[in-house]
Structures are given as structure tokens and as C-alpha cells.
Amino acid sequence: MYRHLKFAAIAAVASLALATAAFAQAPGTRVDQILSRGTLRIGMTGDYRPFTFLNKGTSTFEGFDVDMAESLAKALGVKAEFVQTSWPTMMKDFEADKFDIVTGGVSITLDRQKKGLFSTPIMREGKTPIARCADVSKYATIADINKSSVRVIVNPGGTNEKFAREYLKNATINVYKDNVTIFDQIAKGDADLMITDASETLFQQKLHSGVLCSVHPDHPFDFSEKGIWMQRDEALKDFVDQWLHIMRETGGYKTIFAKYFD
Structure with a gap:
């Protein structure tokens, strides 16, 4: 009996040690990964002005959501790395983890919500x-x-x-x-x-x-909101939402908005 109990105890300790080791080797949050990598990978179509436009002459992205994404990367203390996608392939590219976030006039939809998380809305329209x-x-x-x-x-x-x-x-x-x-x-x-x-x-x-x-832009046919679509990670969503809150309260959002929409 004693030997059986001793064996069980040893097995339990070994299992705990393996579990602890596995936990230690498990990847951290998406924020941890971004900080470790030193870049925020941002998916963009580059064909939706004024939100995102790929300037083929300079091979750089321009637009409202480009400026916003660069501000987010700066808040994280990393570089903004833009990754081109397209509307037909966006979902597939998102599932393949080609980027941490997707922005550039992206509408909040339930189909996209099934695959990831959205920030608090950036803009309401239709x-x-x-x-x-x-x-x-x-x-x-x-x-x-x-x-x-x-x-x-x-x-x-x-x-x-x-x-x-x-x-x-x-x-x-x-x-x-x-x-x-x-x-x-x-x-x-x-x-x-x-x-x-x-x-x-x-x-x-x-x-x-x-x-x-x-035609009647103040009275659109439907209701929609735009947001930042991100991989399913609560730590990343919390950071993005807090950054958006600070941008609105300090006037940063208003400054970028005025540059493209006023």
C-alpha cells in the first residue's frame, strides 16, 4: 500500500512538473508577442480612400487608418509593419495569422467577429x-x-x-x-x-x-460601424480600446480625423 501511495505521489509531482514546464514554454499574450517581435503587423487593402491607399510610386500606405495604426504602434513602442491584403482574401489571410490587426475602413460584422475581436467602434455610418x-x-x-x-x-x-x-x-x-x-x-x-x-x-x-x-449620406440605408479587427486576444483588445479612449480624450483622434474628413 505504501509503495502504491509513494508511486502515486511521485507521478503527481512529475505531472505537476511537466504541466509547469509546459506553461512556462507556452506563448504569452499577443501583446507580449508584438513587443518581443518589435513590430505590429497591420493588414490593409490599400484601395479604400481615405482610409487606406497604397501609393505605388512610393510603395507606402497613406490614409486615415494608416495614421491611426502608426499611432497605435507608437503607443506600443514598436514599428508599424503594413501587410497588403484584399477584400476577397482578407478572411483567409486573417485566419492564416498574416497580421495582428486589420484596419483600413473595415466594417464590424458578425462573420468577422466569429474569427477575432473588434475594438470599440472608430466610426459610425452606413x-x-x-x-x-x-x-x-x-x-x-x-x-x-x-x-x-x-x-x-x-x-x-x-x-x-x-x-x-x-x-x-x-x-x-x-x-x-x-x-x-x-x-x-x-x-x-x-x-x-x-x-x-x-x-x-x-x-x-x-x-x-x-x-x-x-446621395443622402446623413441618412444611409443601413447601420454599420468601423473598427480595428484583431486576432482573438483579450490583452490586445484591452490595449487597443484604452489607446482609442486616450486618443479621443486628448484630441489625437480629432486631429487625424480632420486631416482626411473635414
Whole structure:
């Protein structure tokens, strides 16, 4: 009996030692990994102005979320490392752990929430049309747009295409892969309109002054919010949320916002 108890005790101690060793070798939080690596890997499409734009001349990213991401990296005390992705491949790249966070006008969706965590919302808005200024009155409602005679242009793989497929089943939908020049197709008359986030329609209205106009951006068709999508790690989410809170309270967010949207 004594020998059995002694053996059991030895086995228990050995198991505890193995468990302790395994725990010691287990990776820390995502924040620990980022600090150890010295870089924050940031996924971006680079095709969604004014949030993110890949300048091919300089091979650098520019935009609202670029400045925000660089501020976050600075708060962490690491370098910002931008990793290009695309709307159709973003989910796959996220699951493959190609980046720590994804930003650049990323909408908060339940499908994305299943795979990771979102920061507190950065911006609230919704989908609204942008069309040639002379045609704005034609496209005030979904019913106005949901006709076979209306040519709706969409970029592939994101929430814009998802919205169009769900609500515009009768309209003629054209998938156009270059999200940088997509609005030029409307200006040229090759498409009638695009439905996208209100913030983007206002920015493109400014770029195509007098040619393209946003349709009721203050009263979008739906509700959505943008946030920073990150790998499932509570320590990282806590840090990002606190950083956002400080940015809002100290005016840092307002300064960056004004640079691109005012």
C-alpha cells in the first residue's frame, strides 16, 4: 500500500512538473508577442480612400487608418509593419495569422467577429449611393435602384458587394476589381452608381467635385460601424480600446480625423 501511495505521489509531482514546464514554454499574450517581435503587423487593402491607399510610386500606405495604426504602434513602442491584403482574401489571410490587426475602413460584422475581436467602434455610418450629380434624385430609395435598367458597380469581396447582392437582386450588378478607379466608371457613364459607406461617398464627391454626388449620406440605408479587427486576444483588445479612449480624450483622434474628413 505504501509503495502504491509513494508511486502515486511521485507521478503527481512529475505531472505537476511537466504541466509547469509546459506553461512556462507556452506563448504569452499577443501583446507580449508584438513587443518581443518589435513590430505590429497591420493588414490593409490599400484601395479604400481615405482610409487606406497604397501609393505605388512610393510603395507606402497613406490614409486615415494608416495614421491611426502608426499611432497605435507608437503607443506600443514598436514599428508599424503594413501587410497588403484584399477584400476577397482578407478572411483567409486573417485566419492564416498574416497580421495582428486589420484596419483600413473595415466594417464590424458578425462573420468577422466569429474569427477575432473588434475594438470599440472608430466610426459610425452606413451604406448610401454615389452617382453623377445630375442623377441624384433618381436613386433616393432601394426601390429606385432595384431595377434591371440600373447599372450598379461594386468592388468584390467586401460589404459593398454583400449589400448589393442582398438588396438589389433586380439591378444589373457589375463587379469591378480596381477599387481605386471604380468611381471613374460612374463619372464616365459606364455605371450608374455605387453603394458604399457614406464616408467614402463624401470623400469621392470631394475628389470628383461637380461630377459625382453622394446621395443622402446623413441618412444611409443601413447601420454599420468601423473598427480595428484583431486576432482573438483579450490583452490586445484591452490595449487597443484604452489607446482609442486616450486618443479621443486628448484630441489625437480629432486631429487625424480632420486631416482626411473635414
